[in-house]
Amino acid sequence: MELVQHNRCFDGEQRVYQIQSxxxxxxxxxxxxxxxQALAGQECTALFYLAGLTCTEETFVIKAHAQKIAAKLGIILITPDTSPRGEDVAKGDHWDLGQGAGFYINAIAQPWAEHxxxxxxxxxxxxxxIHDEFLIQDNSVGIFGHSMGGHGALTLALKYPEKFKSVSAFAPICAPSQCPWGEKAFSHYLGDDRSxxxxxxxxxxxxxxxxSFKEILIDQGLxxxxxxxxxxxLFEQACLKVNQPLILRExxxxxxxxxxxxxFIEDHIQFHNQQLRTS
Structure with missing residues (x-):
């Protein structure tokens, strides 16, 4: 793990690491x-943020203005890239497929499955x-994201509730199997079997x-x-069917x-702070 950038920020530190995955x-x-608090050796709660199409590990860091409230609450923020990168990594024909558009899934069709x-x-x-290298409180990790990353946050939280104890999203792709973005990505990454x-x-x-969760928070611009x-x-209807509490704010x-x-970033981080500290 190589530290490639670090900047003082609200008495904490914003860092970027490079790893061989x-x-x-x-x-x-x-x-x-x-x-x-983390720099002082205290265990902290943590939030994974998954960014949207065309974004990188830096997009949320620079544009969301989340560090101030995270610093106040003592929350670690983790921002992965949105896809694999490199000359040997398959590229798509447009910005909504391939590098910058990984959709947070495991591809099974070629050439995508390789990376x-x-x-x-x-x-x-x-x-x-993250758990090995930083001091994370037990059972205190949440996940949220935007657009393609909102899709990623919702799906990964639903599949791995033992790992993610809170979930929220900004304008998520809720039903990718029923929209052009998802149909394009899934047909390439997963093949034609819609199951x-x-x-x-x-x-x-x-x-x-x-x-699976006490509440889920979604914010959506009209x-x-x-x-x-x-x-x-459609996601609201699905939540109603299974009695999953949902706060959908339009x-x-x-x-x-x-x-x-x-x-609305402060609302989301406060939401996760409450969920993680009472779980």
Whole structure:
């Protein structure tokens, strides 16, 4: 693990590390914000943030303005990249497929299966590395994300509730098996068998696995230019079917971007802080 950048931030430190990933079969970077409590040797709660299409490990770090509230509450923030990278890694034909668009799943179709193992990277390799290298409180890790990363946060939380004790999302792709972004990605990464797609679809997972969390928080802008790709109503219906408490907040005038995230980031981190400290 190589430290490639570190900056003082709200009495803590924002860092970027580079590692050789076994899951991704290559070099990858992740960001981590360590509040002063962590730097002083205290165990802290932690949040994984999964970014959206075209983003990197730096996007949330720079644009979300999350460090101030994380510093106040003593929360570690972890920000992985959105896909494998490198000259030998398969590329897509557009920004919504391939590098920058890993969809947080394990690909099973070629040529993608060689490197696109983002699910295993997040929940096994990086999750274990963070616990080994930093002081994380037991049973106190949450996950959240935006758009493609909101899809990732919801699906990984539903599949691994023993690892993630809280979950929220900004404008998540809730039913990727039913929208153009997801259909394109899943047909390439997983092949044509749609039963495989449902293993990575938050609506389908909620209906099959049932209620797993005290609450789930989703914020959605009603001026979102990608609203038809997201289907929050379908996820709300799935939650109602299985009695999963959901806070779905819809906001007039807000679009899909990081000004929207900045506006509600404190609410999300406070939400996770409450969930993690009372679980």
């Amino acid at each position: 076994k899951a991704l079969k290559g070099s990858t970077k992740f960001g981590i914000f360590l509040p002063k 696109y193992q983002m699910e295993s990277y997040i929940v096994d390799e990086l999750y274990t590395l 495989q797609w449902l293993k990575h679809d938050a609506v389908a997972l909620m209906e099959s696995k049932g209620a 001026n979102d230019q990608f609203y038809t790709q997201l289907s929050p109503a 906001h007039e005038g807000y679009d899909h971007g990081y000004f929207f995230i900045q506006t």
